[in-house]
Amino acid sequence: MNRRSILSIPSMMALGLALLPSSALAQKSELAVLSDADIVGTYRLLSANRLILATGETEDSYGRSPNGFITYGRDGRMMAIIAFSDRQKPESLEKLTDPQRADLFRTMAAYGGTYTLRGNGIEHHIDISWNEAWTGTTVIRDIRKDGERLVYTTKPAPFPRDGKMSVNTLVWERVK
Numbered sequence: 466m467n468r469r470s471i472l473s474i475p476s477m478m479a480l481g482l483a484l485l486p487s488s489a490l491a492q493k494s495e496l497a498v499l500s501d502a503d504i505v506g507t508y509r510l511l512s513a514n515r516l517i518l519a520t521g522e523t524e525d526s527y528g529r530s531p532n533g534f535i536t537y538g539r540d541g542r543m544m545a546i547i548a549f550s551d552r553q554k555p556e557s558l559e560k561l562t563d564p565q566r567a568d569l570f571r572t573m574a575a576y577g578g579t580y581t582l583r584g585n586g587i588e589h590h591i592d593i594s595w596n597e598a599w600t601g602t603t604v605i606r607d608i609r610k611d612g613e614r615l616v617y618t619t620k621p622a623p624f625p626r627d628g629k630m631s632v633n634t635l636v637w638e639r640v641k
Contacts, residue, residue: 498582498584498585499582499585499587499608499609499610500582501537501539501541501582503610504537504582504587504608504610504615505537505538505539506536506537506639506640507534507535507536507639507640508534508535508536508614508615508637508638508639508640509533509534509637509638509640510527510531510532510533510534510535510547510635510636510637511614511636511637511638512525512531512634512635512636513525513526513527513531513533513547513633513634513635513636514526514633514634515624515631515632515633515634516631516632516633517624517629517630517631518621518629518630518631518632519629519630526624526631526633526635527547527548527549527550527572527574528549528550528551529550529551530550531547531548531549531550532547532548532549532550533545533546533547533548533637534546534640535615535637537580541579541580541581542577542578542579542580543577543578543579543580543589544575544576544577545574545575545576545577545589546573546574546575547573547574547575548572548573549572549573551572552568552569552572552573553565553568555569570595571626572626573595574595574596574625575594575595576589576591576593576594576595576596576599576600577591577592577593577594578590578591578592578593579592582608585607585608585609586605586606586607586608587605587606587608587617588603588604588605589603589604589605589606590603591603591604596625604619604622605619605620606618606619606620607619607620613638613639613641614636614637614638614639615636615637615639616634616635616636616637617633617634617635617636617637618632618633618634619631619632619633619634619635620632
C-alpha cells in the first residue's frame with residue numbers, strides 16, 4: 466500500500482460517518498449506556514424465552530403469549546408482574562381449591578423494589594415479592610434499548626418454576 470492510499474482511509478471513514486443518516490447515529494446511541502430518563506415508564510411484556518443451560522434447550526419462559534408489565538418510576542422504584550399465558554381461570558373465589566391456588570402461584574412472578582442502572586445492566590433491589598425467597602435480594606439483568614422496547618437478558622440463575630439453571634431474554638414494549 467502506498468502512502469496516498471493509507472492517508473485516504475481516515476478521510477473515507479470520516480466521509481462515511483458524515484453521510485450516515487441521523488437515525489442510524491441515534492440508533493447507535495441507544496445501544497450506549499442508559500440513563501433513568503431512558504427507561505422511566507410502563508412496559509408490556511411481548512416475549513420471554515429461556516435457554517436451559519444443562520441441555521441447550523430453548524422454550525417460552527411463561528407460555529406462548531405471556532402477560533406482564535414492568536414499571537420504572539422517577540423516584541427510583543420499580544414493580545413487575547408476569548403471568549403465564551395458559552393459566553386456568555377458577556370457577557369462582559368461593560370454589561377455589563388448594564391445588565388451584567398452588568397452580569396459580571406457580572404460574573406467575575411479581576415483585577417490587579428499587580432499581581439501579583449500571584452501565585448496560587440494571588439491578589432490581591427487591592423489597593417485596595410473590596416468592597419470599599426473592600425478598601431482600603438483588604437480581605441483575607443486562608439491558609438494552611431498541612426503539613420503544615427494552616430487551617433484558619438475565620444472568621444464569623435457577624428458574625422459579627423448575628429450578629433449572631437458565632438464561633432468560635425478555636422483550637418489553639413501552640405502553641403508550
